Amino acid sequence: MNDNELIKKIAAKDHTAFKTLVERYQTLVISTCYSLLGNRQDAEDVAQEVFIKVYQEAKGFRGESKISTWLYRIAVNLSLNWRRKRKWDRFLDIFAFWKQEEGGNAYPFETETEDRPDRVIESKERKRILSLALDALPERQRAAITLHKYQGLSYQEIAEVLGTSLAAVESLIHRAKLNLQKKLLPLIDRI
Amino acid sequence: MDCKFVRKNLVGVVEGQLPPEVRKRIEAHLQTCNRCTDLVEGFTQAWQAWEEPTGIELSPLFWTRLEQRISAAEGKRALPLARDGQRWLRPIAALATILIGIFFGYQLGSLSTPRVIQSSEQINSAVEQFVDENLGSLYDFPAGSVGEFYVSLGQNN
Ligand SMILES: [Zn+2]
Numbered sequence: 001m002n003d004n005e006l007i008k009k010i011a012a013k014d015h016t017a018f019k020t021l022v023e024r025y026q027t028l029v030i031s032t033c034y035s036l037l038g039n040r041q042d043a044e045d046v047a048q049e050v051f052i053k054v055y056q057e058a059k060g061f062r063g064e065s066k067i068s069t070w071l072y073r074i075a076v077n078l079s080l081n082w083r084r085k086r087k088w089d090r091f092l093d094i095f096a097f098w099k100q101e102e103g104g105n106a107y108p109f110e111t112e113t114e115d116r117p118d119r120v121i122e123s124k125e126r127k128r129i130l131s132l133a134l135d136a137l138p139e140r141q142r143a144a145i146t147l148h149k150y151q152g153l154s155y156q157e158i159a160e161v162l163g164t165s166l167a168a169v170e171s172l173i174h175r176a177k178l179n180l181q182k183k184l185l186p187l188i189d190r191i
Numbered sequence: 192m193d194c195k196f197v198r199k200n201l202v203g204v205v206e207g208q209l210p211p212e213v214r215k216r217i218e219a220h221l222q223t224c225n226r227c228t229d230l231v232e233g234f235t236q237a238w239q240a241w242e243e244p245t246g247i248e249l250s251p252l253f254w255t256r257l258e259q260r261i262s263a264a265e266g267k268r269a270l271p272l273a274r275d276g277q278r279w280l281r282p283i284a285a286l287a288t289i290l291i292g293i294f295f296g297y298q299l300g301s302l303s304t305p306r307v308i309q310s311s312e313q314i315n316s317a318v319e320q321f322v323d324e325n326l327g328s329l330y331d332f333p334a335g336s337v338g339e340f341y342v343s344l345g346q347n348n
Contacts, residue, residue: 013265015261019254019258022257023254026249026253027249030247031245034245034247035245043247044249047253048253048256048257052260052261055261121236121237123240123243126236126240127240127243127245130238130240130241131240133237149241150241150245178202180202181199181201181202181234184237185201185234187237188230188234188237
């Protein structure tokens, strides 16, 4: 069954078709959310919201763009909203008497330095450093560069996802790279 | 001077997108500067993180949870994310704790109302009453204990 047929069935509240769509695209959605949020649990929560939105809005999907583009768009928008909301949650965390350990934080801070011969940065540390630098980027720059680098989207596809022009995407990614360079320098200097 | 030039072109260096003359200038500098060589090496490694899989594994309950929420929403009852519920409970719990604290503090404060004593006789009788009520057990030492010895000393005097 192709994507458009699936969407038609989902619009008619067919759970089996919905499950097929989820299985087909869950990796795409979760990895997009994860690259923007940097936290596994948050990524999964937002991915749930993405699919719920898809289920609820399937009727309105006109098939003008690819389903993947539509999914990327929803995933990016909801992830960015989630990040804004998280700022408010951090305030509420002051009251976190029973705050649970944030399970699955993607980039645990590691200070071990002894097993680092010849300044080889371990994979986990590389991800942590890049994540810290990414975290400091303005949200549209972050979205553009993660879609390009992690998801392998072309500039044209990113323009469709972000609802902007090709030139704007080129500019976003150029500025994102310059900013990342600036943010990464002190982090690397410290190693 | 060229250290600054290298630092400005790190992304270009690692992505191999520099014009030949810039690349040559940087390579020449790297031959002579260990600090920049280390920096380029560190930056190259950090940039590699883009290529590495995130390794994120989906929870086996992802679909089950999603279907439950869809079904609940269809029944006009949207299930909130559990973690959201907890977040909103926090300030309420904090306020409740403060109010409970104030309540118990007030109760403790009103447990014993201080008596106003105006003469030495009243002081003596108040002390006796207090000792009778509260300290009688101090004299209940086991036979032969050090406590009993001291009590007997006091009685002898
Ligand atoms: Zn140098």
